[in-house]
Amino acid sequence: MKYIPEPFKIKMVEPIRITTEQERREKIAAAHYNGFSLRAEDVYIDMQTDSGTGAMSDSQWAAMLRGDESYSGGRSYYELLETAQEIFGYEWIQPVHQGRAAEKVLFPVMIEKPGQYVIANTFFDTTRAHVTLAGGHPIDCVCPEGLDSEHEAPFKGNMDLPSLERVIAEKGVENVAGIVMTITNNSVGGQPVSMENMAATSAIAARHKIPLVIDAARFAENAFFIKEREAGYADKSTQEITHEFFGYADIFTMSAKKDAITNMGGLLGVREEGEHVPDVKSLVIAGEGYVTYGGLAGRDLAALAVGLREGLNEDYLRYRVGQARYLGERLDEYGIPYQKPAGGHAVFVDAGRMLPHIPWYQYPGHALSVELYIEAGVRSCDIGSYLMDRDPETGKQQQAPLEFTRLAIPRRVYTQAHLDVIAEALGEIKQRADQVKGYEITWEPKVLRHFTSKLRPAELRPVD
Numbered sequence: 237m238k239y240i241p242e243p244f245k246i247k248m249v250e251p252i253r254i255t256t257e258q259e260r261r262e263k264i265a266a267a268h269y270n271g272f273s274l275r276a277e278d279v280y281i282d283m284q285t286d287s288g289t290g291a292m293s294d295s296q297w298a299a300m301l302r303g304d305e306s307y308s309g310g311r312s313y314y315e316l317l318e319t320a321q322e323i324f325g326y327e328w329i330q331p332v333h334q335g336r337a338a339e340k341v342l343f344p345v346m347i348e349k350p351g352q353y354v355i356a357n358t359f360f361d362t363t364r365a366h367v368t369l370a371g372g373h374p375i376d377c378v379c380p381e382g383l384d385s386e387h388e389a390p391f392k393g394n395m396d397l398p399s400l401e402r403v404i405a406e407k408g409v410e411n412v413a414g415i416v417m418t419i420t421n422n423s424v425g426g427q428p429v430s431m432e433n434m435a436a437t438s439a440i441a442a443r444h445k446i447p448l449v450i451d452a453a454r455f456a457e458n459a460f461f462i463k464e465r466e467a468g469y470a471d472k473s474t475q476e477i478t479h480e481f482f483g484y485a486d487i488f489t490m491s492a493k494k495d496a497i498t499n500m501g502g503l504l505g506v507r508e509e510g511e512h513v514p515d516v517k518s519l520v521i522a523g524e525g526y527v528t529y530g531g532l533a534g535r536d537l538a539a540l541a542v543g544l545r546e547g548l549n550e551d552y553l554r555y556r557v558g559q560a561r562y563l564g565e566r567l568d569e570y571g572i573p574y575q576k577p578a579g580g581h582a583v584f585v586d587a588g589r590m591l592p593h594i595p596w597y598q599y600p601g602h603a604l605s606v607e608l609y610i611e612a613g614v615r616s617c618d619i620g621s622y623l624m625d626r627d628p629e630t631g632k633q634q635q636a637p638l639e640f641t642r643l644a645i646p647r648r649v650y651t652q653a654h655l656d657v658i659a660e661a662l663g664e665i666k667q668r669a670d671q672v673k674g675y676e677i678t679w680e681p682k683v684l685r686h687f688t689s690k691l692r693p694a695e696l697r698p699v700d
């Protein structure tokens with residue numbers, strides 16, 4: 237059977253405005269060619285992120301009505317606690333308002349001495365920022381195939397084990413505060429990590445007594461890829477796979493805005509309550525709120541408890557990763573290059589290959605993103621050199637290993653027909669690819685520049 241069954245029907249619709257190309261040209265110019273500065277109502281299909289943009293189910297909405305808003309010890313907290321303990325097998329589960337809040341309370345406690353290193357398969361931007369803010373140095377060690385968009389491999393998100401061992405030896409075990417495994421590996425294209433790679437990373441961490449943390453935003457999509465692609469897992473449930481995977485780590489941080497299909501929320505989990513937990517709890521109370529609500533309303537906790545289970549449902553996950561795969565297959569028809577195979581939550585178009593005449597410092601990934609908005613009102617984002625901040629010491633621009641335009645797919649929101657529009661629009665752009673211009677920044681902040689920078693179309697010139 238080639239078609240992918242969509243395991244839901246639509247009960248409520250939200251109208252979206254159809255704009256003209258002329259309108260879109262004006263809107264993006266007025267937004268200084270930065271998609272974050274557009275009003276969402278001027279966007280037709282919003283592929284900017286899959287974070288907090290999913291459609292909740294009728295069960296989640298029903299659970300929200302039953303949310304217990306007690307300040308401490310609420311029923312919704314205990315329902316979430318029991319659900320998460322069962323799914324992940326961890327003793328202590330702390331709700332927080334979103335993923336970066338978990339990172340913010342964990343890394344200052346984990347990094348005991350300034351200058352310590354934290355090593356990841358690849359850090360997400362906020363995780364990298366919180367390691368740095370806590371005085372640590374983040375280092376990425378992704379496997380080489382993760383950086384070759386044409387090379388098809390089942391687990392391109394894996395940790396590169398020889399590099400991990402080398403970095404630990406070079407820096408000295410006492411200078412490594414932790415290891416982070418991001419599942420799926422967002423920055424290299426939503427690519428999964430295998431159970432085998434997780435087990436091997438865990439063995440290295442255990443041998444050196446270094447804590448192993450899972451950045452678990454897309455844990456369910458990762459489990460489904462293991463079921464589909466790794467020998468010995470076809471007959472295991474995504475729940476069993478998740479339990480086994482989390483058993484290899486000590487701690488997890490999670491943005492619940494992705495696989496737990498809530499609009500807001502996050503979790504921090506600790507497998508065995510140890511010496512550091514009281515310090516983390518103090519930071520939670522100071523920054524997020526009392527430990528049984530963690531910056532969320534009782535109704536958010538209730539929706540999250542239901543969403544964790546729905547996110548692991550295998551009919552849903554087959555449809556979910558099937559959508560990204562379908563979009564990838566449509567792009568193949570038009571000869572559009574992308575990180576292959578398609579990821580779990582997104583398709584990362586290889587703008588560096590599609591627009592080879594635009595140098596990295598005029599941001600091919602961003603240029604394609606602007607062009608796609610003008611062509612069809614589709615919002616996407618750059619995951620390339622525009623996303624990278626300048627080197628804090630030299631002030632020079634930094635080149636990303638790949639220039640991607642990310643098409644992130646919100647959960648249960650868009651239909652196959654919407655995906656067809658995106659593929660056709662990219663096909664049109666390909667016809668006139670050599671006329672697409674690069675961009676230059678006219679104003680930028682010191683950090684996290686891609687959110688607020690102002691840009692304009694650029695003539696070819698050397699890098700600054």
Ligand code: F0G
Binds near residue numbers: 286336
């Ligand atoms: N970790 C990963 C792997 C993420 O992708 C994100 C967010 C976070 C942590 C932070 O979680 O947003 O709840 O604070 N990723 C979004 C994205 C924003 O568009 O990829 P948060």
